[in-house]
Amino acid sequence: MKLKLHVWRQKGPNAPGKLETYEANHVSPDQSFLEMLDEVNEVLVKEGKDPIAFDHDCREGICGMCSQIINGMAHGGQDRTTVCQLHMRSFKDGDEIFIEPWKAKAFPIIKDLAVDRGNYDRIIQAGGYTSCHTGGVADGNALLIGKEIADYSMDAAECIGCGACAASCPNSSAMLFASNKVAQLAVLPQGQVEAKRRVVAMLDEATACGFGNCTNHYECQAACPKGINVKFIAKLNREYLKALLP
Amino acid sequence: MQLTQSSVGRKIIMAVTGAMLFAFVCVHLLGNSSLFFGSAALNAYAQKLHSLGPVVWIFRLVMLGLFTVHIIFGIQLTLENKAATPDKNVQIKRLKTGFAAETMVVSGLVLLAFVVYHLLHFTVRVTNPEIYVPIEGGHGMVDVFVMVTHGFQQILPVLLYVIGMGFLFLHVSHGFQSLFQTVGLSNDRTLPVMGNFSKLVGLVLLVGYVSIPLLIIFGIVR
Ligand code: HEM
Ligand code: SF4
Numbered sequence: 001m002k003l004k005l006h007v008w009r010q011k012g013p014n015a016p017g018k019l020e021t022y023e024a025n026h027v028s029p030d031q032s033f034l035e036m037l038d039e040v041n042e043v044l045v046k047e048g049k050d051p052i053a054f055d056h057d058c059r060e061g062i063c064g065m066c067s068q069i070i071n072g073m074a075h076g077g078q079d080r081t082t083v084c085q086l087h088m089r090s091f092k093d094g095d096e097i098f099i100e101p102w103k104a105k106a107f108p109i110i111k112d113l114a115v116d117r118g119n120y121d122r123i124i125q126a127g128g129y130t131s132c133h134t135g136g137v138a139d140g141n142a143l144l145i146g147k148e149i150a151d152y153s154m155d156a157a158e159c160i161g162c163g164a165c166a167a168s169c170p171n172s173s174a175m176l177f178a179s180n181k182v183a184q185l186a187v188l189p190q191g192q193v194e195a196k197r198r199v200v201a202m203l204d205e206a207t208a209c210g211f212g213n214c215t216n217h218y219e220c221q222a223a224c225p226k227g228i229n230v231k232f233i234a235k236l237n238r239e240y241l242k243a244l245l246p
Numbered sequence: 247m248q249l250t251q252s253s254v255g256r257k258i259i260m261a262v263t264g265a266m267l268f269a270f271v272c273v274h275l276l277g278n279s280s281l282f283f284g285s286a287a288l289n290a291y292a293q294k295l296h297s298l299g300p301v302v303w304i305f306r307l308v309m310l311g312l313f314t315v316h317i318i319f320g321i322q323l324t325l326e327n328k329a330a331t332p333d334k335n336v337q338i339k340r341l342k343t344g345f346a347a348e349t350m351v352v353s354g355l356v357l358l359a360f361v362v363y364h365l366l367h368f369t370v371r372v373t374n375p376e377i378y379v380p381i382e383g384g385h386g387m388v389d390v391f392v393m394v395t396h397g398f399q400q401i402l403p404v405l406l407y408v409i410g411m412g413f414l415f416l417h418v419s420h421g422f423q424s425l426f427q428t429v430g431l432s433n434d435r436t437l438p439v440m441g442n443f444s445k446l447v448g449l450v451l452l453v454g455y456v457s458i459p460l461l462i463i464f465g466i467v468r
């Protein structure tokens with residue numbers, strides 16, 4: 001396949017950026033999107049040019065490092081798929097593809113397609129600790145947790161922290177991310193001790209980081225490579241209301 | 247204070263004030279539909295409201311308060327959301343959201359303009375002096391049935407009402423389901439249906455409200 005790529009190039013955080021056009025002339029449908037970019041980069045390096053910077057790590061859809069807006073959609077818009085798991089067979093010969101970084105005030109661009117997602121870590125940090133007994137290993141069945149609750153918590157914990165939720169949100173809101181952290185802990189006995197403090201602190205931190213407010217567009221769920229459900233945002237709102245009560 | 251400063255707190259205020267405005271819009275439509283039972287029914291309804299005296303003024307002040315709070319937080323949250331996305335991507339393709347959700351502040355401000363016009367038209371009664379005629383034996387009260395049926399025989403007011411209600415449809419078609427999510431009253435069973443249900447609620451309000459001016463200008467109600 002032959003493709004025409006329009007890639008966002010930006011030298012540094014404060015440098016101006018713009019789309020530049022590249023040809024990818026030997027693309028195999030079996031390649032992943034990142035492998036296709038690797039080949040483009042090899043050509044650029046051979047020509048003595050600066051390769052396109054992009055984030056990646058596991059390349060198997062579990063680490064949350066890869067992060068690109070492809071044709072206007074976070075991770076390329078394929079259901080429950082990260083960029084690294086997007087394959088070139090979903091494109092066709094002659095396609096023009098726009099490749100851009102996450103764009104939100106709270107995700108500053110480091111270079112080209114790589115952005116700083118430290119603010120998601122700050123939200124997690126603001127959540128703080130959970131109270132657990134230390135010492136000898138607890139008896140496996142000492143603390144029983146029903147399957148429905150365990151499943152609910154695990155569904156929330158599926159988040160890989162990629163940032164697509166805020167990147168795809170028209171308000172750059174981090175609510176889907178914050179909500180799954182809050183929900184995941186709020187239903188478990190270990191997380192309930194600090195639940196009130198946690199939800200308020202995480203929300204305040206998200207605002208302080210520069211993320212926007214949720215207006216229920218639900219773009220996040222559509223973009224999320226793990227299909228995290230917006231029901232967790234409703235849960236976050238309930239937890240917040242509980243926190244307001246004395 | 248947490249509630250008036252935090253992200254979710256202010257959203258909850260939006261939802262609660264929005265719900266009350268929505269409740270008013272529904273009750274107002276029910277009251278207005280007494281028009282379909284003729285002149286006596288509408289005038290009796292109007293006189294009943296007026297006889298409440300100070301209660302009417304308390305009610306008006308509460309509505310003004312709700313509106314003000316809803317508008318102030320609505321504009322504030324929208325400005326913050328714009329500021330959170332200073333540079334947009336060149337290509338943006340939305341997968342789920344729609345026109346109504348993306349233009350809430352616009353439809354809201356058009357509604358505000360509409361409400362101002364509506365109050366001048368039928369409450370303060372300054373826009374069309376010819377339609378405000380005293381009712382027989384009504385101690386100087388205006389004949390509301392005449393006011394409405396004559397008021398809607400002109401094309402401009404009818405047009406303004408239809409446009410205003412079009413924006414009410416847009417605002418409610420996103421806002422109704424949004425308020426349930428915001429106050430935490432939704433889950434994975436309600437979420438898939440609430441989007442369409444919310445549009446239906448907006449449509450019922452639209453049809454209900456525009457039926458009055460349209461049936462009058464087309465001479466079906468007179
Ligand atoms: C008849 C009058 C109105 C009604 C019935 C109404 C109703 C609603 C409802 C039910 C919501 C959803 C609440 C939530 O989930 O947080 C909402 C949100 C909103 N309203 Fe209104 N509203 C009215 C007037 C206005 C006005 C005059 C403005 C002007 C600024 C406005 C601006 C907004 C904004 C910006 C939102 C937030 C968008 C969102 O969260 O999706 N509204 N409104
Ligand atoms: S909620 Fe989904 S989109 Fe958001 S960071 Fe987690 S995995 Fe990514």
Ligand code: FES
Nearest residue numbers: 057059064066084
């Ligand atoms: S590189 Fe790890 S999820 Fe894509």
